[in-house]
Amino acid sequence: MTTVLLAPLDPVHDNAIKLIKRKLVDAGYDAVSMPPGTSPEEVIQKALELSPSAILVSRTLGYKVAEILSSLVDLAEAAGLRNTTRIGVGGMAITKEIGTELGFDGCFVGELKMGELIDFIENRISCNEVDAGQVSSRKKPDITGAYSYKFYDTTIENYLGVIADQVTNWVGKKTTDGIERAKVRMEMLECEVAERESRVNPDTRKRLLEKYIGFCDAEIKAFYQSEQLPNGVRWLGKSEIDKVPGLFDSAHGEFTPLRHTGTKPLFFSQYGTGCPVMDVFHIKVAEAWGIDGVFHFDPSWNAQREGLLEGHLTHEHDGTIITLENLKFIRHFMEPYTLWNVRGHRGLNTPETQVLGHAAGADLFKINIPYGSTAGGTDPQRLTVDGIYSLMLAAQYGIPFDIPGNDELSGVPPYKTFAGLLIMMALGLKLGARPIPKPLLCFSPYMTINGLMDDNMIEMNIAKLAVWRDIVDTPLWPGEPVGFMTHTPDRVQSALQTSLHATLASTMGVDAVTIASSDEAYSKGPISVQARVDTLRAVRDELRFQGSIKANITPAIESIKDEIHEKITATLKQVAERGDFVASIYEGLLGSQEDGLYPGRVGSGTVRE
Amino acid sequence: MKKALDRVVDAIDIETFLYCKTEEEAKELAEALALELNLPHGDIVFLEFKAWGARVRIRSYIHHPGDQYRWMETQEEK
Numbered sequence: 001m002t003t004v005l006l007a008p009l010d011p012v013h014d015n016a017i018k019l020i021k022r023k024l025v026d027a028g029y030d031a032v033s034m035p036p037g038t039s040p041e042e043v044i045q046k047a048l049e050l051s052p053s054a055i056l057v058s059r060t061l062g063y064k065v066a067e068i069l070s071s072l073v074d075l076a077e078a079a080g081l082r083n084t085t086r087i088g089v090g091g092m093a094i095t096k097e098i099g100t101e102l103g104f105d106g107c108f109v110g111e112l113k114m115g116e117l118i119d120f121i122e123n124r125i126s127c128n129e130v131d132a133g134q135v136s137s138r139k140k141p142d143i144t145g146a147y148s149y150k151f152y153d154t155t156i157e158n159y160l161g162v163i164a165d166q167v168t169n170w171v172g173k174k175t176t177d178g179i180e181r182a183k184v185r186m187e188m189l190e191c192e193v194a195e196r197e198s199r200v201n202p203d204t205r206k207r208l209l210e211k212y213i214g215f216c217d218a219e220i221k222a223f224y225q226s227e228q229l230p231n232g233v234r235w236l237g238k239s240e241i242d243k244v245p246g247l248f249d250s251a252h253g254e255f256t257p258l259r260h261t262g263t264k265p266l267f268f269s270q271y272g273t274g275c276p277v278m279d280v281f282h283i284k285v286a287e288a289w290g291i292d293g294v295f296h297f298d299p300s301w302n303a304q305r306e307g308l309l310e311g312h313l314t315h316e317h318d319g320t321i322i323t324l325e326n327l328k329f330i331r332h333f334m335e336p337y338t339l340w341n342v343r344g345h346r347g348l349n350t351p352e353t354q355v356l357g358h359a360a361g362a363d364l365f366k367i368n369i370p371y372g373s374t375a376g377g378t379d380p381q382r383l384t385v386d387g388i389y390s391l392m393l394a395a396q397y398g399i400p401f402d403i404p405g406n407d408e409l410s411g412v413p414p415y416k417t418f419a420g421l422l423i424m425m426a427l428g429l430k431l432g433a434r435p436i437p438k439p440l441l442c443f444s445p446y447m448t449i450n451g452l453m454d455d456n457m458i459e460m461n462i463a464k465l466a467v468w469r470d471i472v473d474t475p476l477w478p479g480e481p482v483g484f485m486t487h488t489p490d491r492v493q494s495a496l497q498t499s500l501h502a503t504l505a506s507t508m509g510v511d512a513v514t515i516a517s518s519d520e521a522y523s524k525g526p527i528s529v530q531a532r533v534d535t536l537r538a539v540r541d542e543l544r545f546q547g548s549i550k551a552n553i554t555p556a557i558e559s560i561k562d563e564i565h566e567k568i569t570a571t572l573k574q575v576a577e578r579g580d581f582v583a584s585i586y587e588g589l590l591g592s593q594e595d596g597l598y599p600g601r602v603g604s605g606t607v608r609e
Numbered sequence: 610m611k612k613a614l615d616r617v618v619d620a621i622d623i624e625t626f627l628y629c630k631t632e633e634e635a636k637e638l639a640e641a642l643a644l645e646l647n648l649p650h651g652d653i654v655f656l657e658f659k660a661w662g663a664r665v666r667i668r669s670y671i672h673h674p675g676d677q678y679r680w681m682e683t684q685e686e687k
Binding site: 096097247248250281284285287288289491528529530533537 | 624625626628630632633657659660661662664
């Protein structure tokens with residue numbers, strides 16, 4: 001058995017030594033500890049008796065640190081221990097610089113990592129080398145793989161079957177400029193590959209671009225025909241682009257998840273600062289602080305124009321412009337295990353966004369017809385046709401899609417939103433795609449107006465997750481982000497609300513959670529990097545506080561859950577009996593004007609046979 | 610009116626994120642930032658470095674407990 005000698009070179013503090021001793025014993029080591037106040041001479045004396053593989057000493061107080069520690073190293077040298085025994089140091093008073101300067105073999109600062117400590121004892125790798133150049137062995141997580149999508153509620157399943165048939169029959173062979181652009185874009189991407197292999201006439205791309213422009217509106221046409229950029233947009237300079245790799249040329253180090261226990265939930269945050277370079281920085285910081293995945297937010301005007309731009313483009317507004325070049329640039333700098341969602345759940349470029357997202361390496365899409373076609377969004381007819389095509393693309397590419405339930409923010413009750421999510425699930429499954437519903441944990445207008453969270457925010461939110469477990473075997477991903485409408489301009493309050501909502505979701509065994517930054521709602525400008533770190537740190541600590549505790553479904557939660565379940569069933573019955581999904585949206589069955597939801601108008605009258 | 614700085618009850622915190630490659634560089638930058646901002650006796654209260662940069666809180670005490678508090682003089686101004 002390998003012997004390790006542990007000694008606090010400190011008059012009082014030995015908690016870390018005790019903790020390490022317990023963990024080393026658990027790991028099969030003969031760990032011998034000495035009491036606080038041990039002198040360097042006593043440590044060396046003991047080491048000569050035991051001949052340990054390693055000596056680990058700690059120091060908390062800053063007083064006389066260098067003097068005491070250098071004395072230990074000198075005595076070890078004089079006793080001939082340095083060739084047989086590795087000496088490591090740690091504790092609050094220690095920095096890497098002190099440890100290295102004084103000649104210790106290893107120096108442990110910050111959070112205790114037993115893996116590093118054991119590697120040090122076993123002389124596998126110097127702890128000073130651990131931080132640099134380590135390539136993570138982390139695999140990209142799979143959110144949908146463990147789920148069968150079997151419906152436990154056959155009544156709901158039957159209604160969904162009827163609705164899904166209605167929708168696909170209605171869509172039939174309808175098309176839009178958005179779909180036609182997606183098809184041309186696919187040809188253009190194929191053409192680019194062929195061009196590289198010199199298998200294509202150079203005029204082919206020009207011909208395809210002309211065809212593409214034919215499906216665009218005036219502003220996008222002006223971009224392609226006269227290089228006229230939309231107001232406020234500029235090209236990223238080559239020198240700017242070329243500098244980015246140099247900023248991130250050192251290794252990221254081992255991934256440290258936010259999770260304290262288990263493998264889920266995964267945590268996601270959105271980016272979309274408006275600038276791809278700033279996005280890369282935000283993503284790299286979020287990765288370093290433990291994020292599992294990110295998703296791309298585009299500007300609202302991006303969704304309201306027929307056609308997408310090309311090239312590396314930046315602007316000083318919310319949302320980063322979707323171009324293939326921007327997407328590829330951003331993806332290039334992500335860690336290979338970071339999950340990446342490119343949203344296309346709304347707007348006139350929904351199908352093409354899926355095409356570009358796939359070409360750039362997206363892992364997830366975001367598609368929600370009812371949500372995207374309301375609240376200032378796209379016309380329901382248009383988005384239904386485009387959405388079905390997008391679901392077919394998701395199925396073809398084998399990329400799961402998530403379905404945000406953010407129509408609740410307009411005042412829609414959760415049962416109507418959830419009915420919409422279920423319809424999207426049914427459509428996705430019918431077309432061969434893998435859906436992920438995203439019930440929103442929030443303090444929505446419906447809750448406020450009806451006093452449903454007057455006492456607490458826990459019961460309703462748990463019920464909103466629990467109801468899914470009674471309906472279908474599906475992954476669940478609360479978003480988008482959790483805690484919406486609970487945030488204030490105060491960063492401490494915002495970080496707290498995010499962490500409380502995130503960990504509440506965690507107690508329900510969900511698969512993923514989207515979290516906000518502490519700037520998300522009221523930053524009066526772009527989200528700052530420190531605001532991202534704030535909530536990541538808060539969530540990590542709250543998860544540590546909570547451990548593996550699971551939520552208890554109380555009678556009050558059961559009652560709310562059952563009511564939501566009944567109303568979902570009633571809503572789906574209404575939609576199925578209406579016999580027209582698009583009309584159901586126009587008529588407010590999935591969110592009415594009284595609720596606060598209005599059918600979108602963008603792209604009205606653009607569907608054709 | 611006297612300086613707004615006089616109304617700071619005790620401390621000013623600068624919360625930010627610094628691009629840097631090492632923790633030592635982060636400390637140097639945080640200290641330099643306090644100087645560039647003319648913050649008297651700026652201390653690094655919190656610094657967490659990971660991979661590409663550091664989350665820091667730099668603090669400067671304007672009034673320590675036991676000082677002559679300039680914000681008390683506002684009563685006399687009135």
